[in-house]
Amino acid sequence: MSLGADNLGIRGRLEPLSVMFEEGQVTAICGPNGAGKSTLLAALAGLIETASGKAVLDGEDLKNRLPRERAQHIGYLPQDGETAWDVSVRNLVSLGRLPYGDEAPEMVDAALEALGLKAHANRPVSTLSGGEKARALLARVLAGQPRWVLADEPLAALDIGHQQALLSYLRQTAAAGTGVIMVLHDLSLAMNHADRVLVLDRGKLAADGAPENALATGVVERVWNVSANWAGSPGERALMVRPPGSA
Numbered sequence: 001m002s003l004g005a006d007n008l009g010i011r012g013r014l015e016p017l018s019v020m021f022e023e024g025q026v027t028a029i030c031g032p033n034g035a036g037k038s039t040l041l042a043a044l045a046g047l048i049e050t051a052s053g054k055a056v057l058d059g060e061d062l063k064n065r066l067p068r069e070r071a072q073h074i075g076y077l078p079q080d081g082e083t084a085w086d087v088s089v090r091n092l093v094s095l096g097r098l099p100y101g102d103e104a105p106e107m108v109d110a111a112l113e114a115l116g117l118k119a120h121a122n123r124p125v126s127t128l129s130g131g132e133k134a135r136a137l138l139a140r141v142l143a144g145q146p147r148w149v150l151a152d153e154p155l156a157a158l159d160i161g162h163q164q165a166l167l168s169y170l171r172q173t174a175a176a177g178t179g180v181i182m183v184l185h186d187l188s189l190a191m192n193h194a195d196r197v198l199v200l201d202r203g204k205l206a207a208d209g210a211p212e213n214a215l216a217t218g219v220v221e222r223v224w225n226v227s228a229n230w231a232g233s234p235g236e237r238a239l240m241v242r243p244p245g246s247a
């Protein structure tokens with residue numbers, strides 16, 4: 001059971017790269033703005049036409065899978081996700097069951113619970129705050145119980161309490177065998193919560209490995225062009241970034 005990129009390239013956005021992801025792992029994709037993180041994630045979900053190579057699911061070209069089958073395996077949360085209709089939160093989350101053609105209320109309830117949305121279930125999505133809406137969109141993905149969760153900056157709009165709750169839920173999901181791949185800008189969260197980190201820089205893979213290696217100070221300084229060092233101990237690291245020109 002695997003998902004990966006086989007010499008996958010997107011002209012002008014991502015140099016051809018080959019990488020395999022493992023189920024049961026939480027992988028963070030990091031890198032500066034424009035590095036190609038969203039492009040890679042969308043290509044792994046089969047949503048972008050590739051210039052070279054392919055996305056591969058269980059050894060087979062993802063293009064050969066029917067869209068419905070693809071959606072059953074891969075749950076994709078885009079950056080700045082939008083909702084097409086102003087439905088209730090519960091109905092939005094139920095849409096995550098579409099690939100299965102059922103409403104599986106117990107899975108919808110579990111997703112609402114996991115994202116702390118039970119109290120909001122009957123509210124129209126248009127009345128939610130930015131962070132609540134981000135959680136509702138992620139709950140829709142989780143309600144489908146995909147084997148792969150591909151989430152583009154799922155934590156960006158969340159307060160620190162909801163960030164931690166979501167990270168621990170994703171960790172549990174991974175422990176149950178799901179592959180979690182997420183784009184993260186917060187390098188401390190990636191360092192403390194990912195099993196593996198991919199660093200992209202200007203469309204190329206700059207580092208790939210355990211967080212302590214892939215996000216080593218030298219990599220951070222070179223790729224993000226900042227002066228930085230890690231404080232704290234493993235699992236509780238914080239990135240200290242110094243302003244340009246300071247000693």
Ligand SMILES: Nc1ncnc2c1ncn2[C@@H]1O[C@H](COP(=O)(O)OP(=O)(O)OP(=O)(O)O)[C@@H](O)[C@H]1O
Pocket residue numbers: 012013031032033034035036037038039040
């Ligand atoms: N639809 C598109 N057509 C052409 N170029 C695009 C398109 N979307 C993104 N790009 C370009 O591809 C490159 C990679 O973009 P991508 O969105 O993957 O970066 P990112 O690492 O996710 O950045 P950010 O951190 O800003 O979200 C950028 O130079 C971007 O301008």
